[in-house]
Amino acid sequence: MIISLLTLLFVALVVEGFIRVIRYFWNWLRRGRKLDSEKVYKARRAQKAAQTVAEKDLRDFEEKSAPEQVVTAGKTEADAINAYLDNMKFTWYQGVIIFFLGCIAGLFVEEVWMFITAGLTQCRVGVVWGPFSPLYGFGSLFLTIICYNLRRKHAKAWQIFLISAAIGGGLEQLTGWSMETLFNAQSWTYMYLPDHITQWVAWRFLFFWGVLGLVWTKVIMPPLLYRIGMPTTKRQVLFVTLVALYLTADLLMTLACFDRKTERDAGIAAQNSFEEWIDEHYTDEFIANRFQNLVIGEDL
Template identity: 35%
Template sequence: METVATTQRNETSSTSINAPLLFWLFVIGSIAGLLVETVYHAIVFGGYESRAGLVWGPFSPIYGTGAVILTIVANRFSNSNAIAVFLISALVGSAVEFATSWLMEALFGAIAWDYSGTLGNIDGRVNLAFALMWGALGLIWTRIVTPRIARASCRIDWRSTAVRAASILGAVFMVVNIAITIQAFARESARADDLPAASPIDHFLDQQFPSTWMQEHFENMSICGSGLRPR
């Protein structure tokens, strides 16, 4: 008789991956990751801090991206043992975190975290402690969350008009949300460099997302303009 763990792995391996499912996994991962990070900060450092990653909604796209990649990995390595899944998740999460940190700093001079001086850090962008956390989160996601999503997904008619419409509308909103967020970061970086508004879009961003709002909404992030920190 198969064990529960083996059954769950088989369910995971049979998950039908499609674009709408991956999108909703991105949304779920973005919300769940933001919740976990907010609770972690409250416990470790005390008090609430806004950890949002987009201008609209409770989303942290770094976790959404990690959730999508880990789901694909779970399908590929579903029969691997827990240690292998843990290590793969730690590697995937650390790679996403490193790439996000580098891009944010290279594009906008933005610093959301700096692990310099901590054990096992690489360029201050990842460290051993958070790699282990990514491993734990990935193990939970692939062994506990993904099998349940697989069962729920089998009961959804992904070709129905309602599901397609909801997925398209949600995707359009998220694309616009990400695009506006990138523009807001770029404009905040320009303001840090004392560059005046040069277009109607700049004026719109200055009115809707001024520096005070950006600092409150992205409370854990410093946007310093084009002058990147020395490493």
């Protein structure tokens, strides 16, 4: 019992320390050389709009009762975030960060879900480098782009639900079909479910995507975009550019490894030094250990 409590305490301290490092690094990025005056002005204008709304909501805050203060604080934060988003310009900068976070968060949720529902402790990454699942990254990015515009147009909840379900189902269908068609590979299938629509799409998961879209639009996306904000320094732009280049290289290398795995299964020898290098470092054993839920070739 004592060992378990000490372990939990240690994990909590590690998480807290990691969060502190991330905050320090993010603040360091904000202290770099400023971008051109127009971009900085737009970012500061959005922040000023949020501050103005917050100051308006917080008038007479001290004179209210404790329950009223709690309600006022929550409303102030929500109003400030909405005011910021109304003035924010969504660009590739926020998109890369959303994709990066979505890849990691989606992978974590999926592995926890598989452990809870099926008792599986299975590595379900989607790329050769890093703890990323591109399916969730692209899903987060597309949901953000679409839902950000739906929010601006004051779309109703049922509209957000249906569009999010369509985005999620379309992404699953396209990804599953592409993997099987291009690489003769399969990462998941819903054929065993009674409510499957296609091999890669099922009604229950369309419902899940719809609910996720609602939660994303109403709860997660606004404060997340608010905290990401708009870039004001060259450090921020450089860092996000490097992240984008890394993720792009990761995706391209993954495709190259899958392509060579398919060719090896077909008895096709490497045609150049790059393919020979892939065969040497990303063997069938590596693919099997890395992508534990992936079925390729004859096992389909």
